[in-house]
Amino acid sequence: MDYEVVIGLETHIQLNTQTKIFCACKADSWNDAPNTNICPVCTGMPGVLPVLNRTVVEKGVLLAVAMNADTPPVSYFDRKNYFYPDLPKGFQISQFDCSLAKGGWLDLPMPATDKDPAYVRRVRIHKLHIEEDAGKTKNESVGGYSRRLIDFNRCGVPLVEMVTEPDLRSADEAAQYLTRLRQLLRWIGVSEADMEKAHLRCDANVSIRPVGADYLNTKTEIKNVNSIEAVRAAITKEVERQKAEYAAGRKIESWTLEWDEDSQSLKKMRSKETEADYRYFREPDLLPVYLSDAWKAEILAGFPELPLARRARFISAYGLPEYDADILTGERSLSDYFEQAIAAYGGDPKRASNWLLNDVMRLLNESGLTAGELKLTPAYLAKIIKLVDDGIINTNTGKSLLEKVNRSGQSPDEIVETEGLAKVSDDSALRAVAESIVAENPKEVESYKSGKVGLMGWFVGQLMRQMGGKADAPKARAIFEELLQ
Numbered sequence: 001m002d003y004e005v006v007i008g009l010e011t012h013i014q015l016n017t018q019t020k021i022f023c024a025c026k027a028d029s030w031n032d033a034p035n036t037n038i039c040p041v042c043t044g045m046p047g048v049l050p051v052l053n054r055t056v057v058e059k060g061v062l063l064a065v066a067m068n069a070d071t072p073p074v075s076y077f078d079r080k081n082y083f084y085p086d087l088p089k090g091f092q093i094s095q096f097d098c099s100l101a102k103g104g105w106l107d108l109p110m111p112a113t114d115k116d117p118a119y120v121r122r123v124r125i126h127k128l129h130i131e132e133d134a135g136k137t138k139n140e141s142v143g144g145y146s147r148r149l150i151d152f153n154r155c156g157v158p159l160v161e162m163v164t165e166p167d168l169r170s171a172d173e174a175a176q177y178l179t180r181l182r183q184l185l186r187w188i189g190v191s192e193a194d195m196e197k198a199h200l201r202c203d204a205n206v207s208i209r210p211v212g213a214d215y216l217n218t219k220t221e222i223k224n225v226n227s228i229e230a231v232r233a234a235i236t237k238e239v240e241r242q243k244a245e246y247a248a249g250r251k252i253e254s255w256t257l258e259w260d261e262d263s264q265s266l267k268k269m270r271s272k273e274t275e276a277d278y279r280y281f282r283e284p285d286l287l288p289v290y291l292s293d294a295w296k297a298e299i300l301a302g303f304p305e306l307p308l309a310r311r312a313r314f315i316s317a318y319g320l321p322e323y324d325a326d327i328l329t330g331e332r333s334l335s336d337y338f339e340q341a342i343a344a345y346g347g348d349p350k351r352a353s354n355w356l357l358n359d360v361m362r363l364l365n366e367s368g369l370t371a372g373e374l375k376l377t378p379a380y381l382a383k384i385i386k387l388v389d390d391g392i393i394n395t396n397t398g399k400s401l402l403e404k405v406n407r408s409g410q411s412p413d414e415i416v417e418t419e420g421l422a423k424v425s426d427d428s429a430l431r432a433v434a435e436s437i438v439a440e441n442p443k444e445v446e447s448y449k450s451g452k453v454g455l456m457g458w459f460v461g462q463l464m465r466q467m468g469g470k471a472d473a474p475k476a477r478a479i480f481e482e483l484l485q
């Protein structure tokens with residue numbers, strides 16, 4: 001039987017605020033020792049009251065709008081009650097039925113493969129709300145006993161929980177969703193979205209059904225997948241397992257599975273509580289959030305063009321291939337850099353894109369800087385490409401000039417002037433060097449004349465070396481051709 005894969009993703013996104021959601025402790029304590037970034041509020045001491053961090057609401061609204069969701073004028077907080085050692089209050093402050101956002105979607109441009117043409121997958125958002133994070137526990141064995149350690153540093157860290165409808169149809173689509181979501185979060189500046197630092201966490205609900213069916217089969221939930229590659233690998237494994245179960249005439253049970261990165265395998269976890277067990281009710285210690293039109297307008301002032309829209313515009317307005325548009329819009333500062341460079345350059349955008357993808361990307365990878373931080377400004381890059389286009393310097397000089405500009409911050413013109421980098425295309429200068437090379441290498445001249453015309457590259461290379469790479473290569477070649485006849 002042919003099966004269709006049905007996947008929904010639940011993500012927890014850490015918002016990059018200065019402080020936690022309901023107290024003044026700092027939000028990011030990734031490098032801190034356990035239990036050093038806590039206070040009576042986030043550890044739920046008796047008598048304390050939470051105070052909502054305004055920036056959490058603002059970043060939540062930004063994300064909701066970027067996800068095409070509606071933002072109702074009033075939303076509420078609710079208590080989600082459960083008992084676990086990492087939750088000192090005995091409940092988590094979250095949002096249940098009246099949350100910050102309603103609806104929404106993300107469109108994924110899926111690239112063409114050998115089997116399928118390119119297409120767009122629309123992933124609808126089932127819910128999007130803000131909430132506080134819980135602490136962390138770990139087990140440790142000491143002298144034959146086992147003890148559980150608790151770190152409350154993460155208690156009260158602001159999160160957006162975002163759950164998709166079961167609209168994803170393959171492990172590739174799930175990976176694509178996370179890639180696009182991470183790009184979007186960084187683009188609008190609401191999260192660092194670093195999966196290794198748990199800024200972006202993902203659980204995957206996976207089931208399969210016969211192709212064409214409109215019902216949902218029993219799903220399993222995969223937890224602890226903390227990289228995009230792990231999500232892809234874990235879903236692929238689970239789909240194989242479910243197919244084998246059905247083929248053997250067995251049923252799928254509603255398990256919670258844990259991804260083990262070391263063995264690249266899934267392990268069964270304890271059975272899961274159902275939603276009803278949480279006894280949600282309104283949080284009595286917090287007021288409703290009133291999102292006025294004026295406040296929303298203030299939040300959305302300067303809202304940027306989003307990455308997928310910019311990607312589409314780079315393809316349609318500049319005629320770039322999808323590959324180029326994808327890389328150039330991978331990060332906001334790089335796509336701004338590209339637009340500034342082509343505005344200053346005025347030539348073929350694809351030519352500017354080639355320089356960016358090959359040479360500027362290398363500088364970025366080597367330095368770990370963002371495009372906006374390079375000493376090689378977009379205007380300098382445009383100038384270097386023009387110097388090459390105008391025949392003032394050759395391509396190789398252009399590439400080394402780019403590195404020199406980026407090291408020194410000096411303008412390309414200045415460096416060309418002081419280092420005498422301008423290309424030598426003066427006929428007599430080239431001819432003098434070419435003649436001496438021909439005179440000093442009779443063996444190569446003989447080989448060339450007897451038919452080894454491939455040696456032309458060697459002759460030009462000799463001349464380039466003697467002239468410090470500054471020779472006009474086509475001219476040099478023409479002179480050699482004449483001399484060697």
Ligand SMILES: [Zn+2]
Nearest residue numbers: 023025039042
């Ligand atoms: Zn605190």
